[in-house]
């Protein structure tokens with residue numbers, strides 16, 4: 001290898017861990033954006049923590065997940081090996097395959113019909129109101145019921161759906177903190193123990209629903225793929241958490257964008273099937289794509305370098321915590337001109353690479369629920385924009401980034417069409 005082709009180490013900022021935490025805690029997104037602007041696309045924010053924002057390197061890191069770059073945290077950020085061949089990783093990957101198989105076109109189509117009716121009932125409740133304070137919270141209830149219905153078919157999983165929010169809330173203080181406590185300390189933290197107890201309660205509700213009368217749903221596909229009851233419950237807990245707040249946040253950001261761009265909202269309302277039809281009109285698809293570009297709910301993807309790795313032009317130190325931010329990438333990749341503007345029509349001709357546009361991640365650990373998420377976003381948004389005109393009554397200037405990217409302090413105004 002000649003000098004020119006030698007992989008380059010990340011640009012070092014020389015910031016201490018304490019210095020980074022102070023800057024990061026003030027404005028996480030702003031700090032990451034500023035780091036890329038100041039230091040370039042691959043930056044060692046502090047020793048051992050590398051932000052990767054080069055599209056080719058991002059693609060490479062995520063494509064090599066489970067071998068060279070690992071997912072080393074479970075839902076409570078306890079350490080796991082994450083390497084292919086490890087029994088827990090293999091069991092997870094089997095569960096993923098079975099889940100994706102269960103999201104078949106006929107299963108999704110049947111679910112779409114149910115979800116459009118359920119969203120219609122939400123609209124009926126909103127009809128008499130002039131505003132919705134904290135729409136994410138109301139949409140979370142819808143996404144929890146949607147996931148419970150999709151998984152359990154005609155069995156009653158209402159209690160499990162309600163428990164998902166409890167578990168997520170108990171996890172927030174644990175996973176939102178950038179400070180990691182050593183495992184021996186974590187086990188004694190009251191917040192850690194609260195999350196263990198919330199998870200146990202959710203698992204009990206899921207077991208009860210599994211054993212109850214009824215049929216169909218994703219659980220039937222998981223059983224057909226050979227997953228036993230406990231593996232099924234573990235899969236459902238992770239999927240339930242991932243499908244609760246994230247789609248609700250995505251729908252809410254799209255409503256905020258449409259409230260600010262009434263012309264696009266009118267174009268969507270004119271194009272959609274008010275009952276959440278089987279095909280998604282282009283303008284709605286573009287609106288969703290643009291909204292996920294500007295406000296990707298999962299704004300941070302984490303990996304750990306399994307030994308010293310080379311990604312294209314860059315070398316990544318062994319054991320580095322690798323941060324990839326769809327939010328930062330979507331606002332800095334040159335393919336997105338005027339990046340902070342909400343311009344759905346750009347998607348009529350835009351074809352970013354996988355590393356440039358990644359609201360669902362890439363590679364073997366990308367979002368396992370994408371097919372269901374796409375369906376939920378299209379169905380819920382079509383129904384809402386067909387029924388209401390939205391305005392932003394109030395919203396804090398900075399979003400809430402503790403876990404999912406959320407609008408903070410939001411009240412949406414509503415006017416029935």
Ligand code: HEM
Pocket residue numbers: 062071096147238239240242243246247250296297298301302358359360361362364365366367368369370372373377
């Ligand atoms: C708008 C909606 C959604 C968005 C934007 C989204 C995005 C993402 C992203 C960025 C990741 C991380 C990928 C990575 O680490 O490479 C992820 C992981 C995941 N998502 Fe989603 N997601 C959404 C909805 C859903 C739904 C509805 C489900 C379940 C039905 C789901 C299940 C999961 C699971 C289980 C993982 C972890 C995958 C793994 O570690 O193997 N997501 N999602």
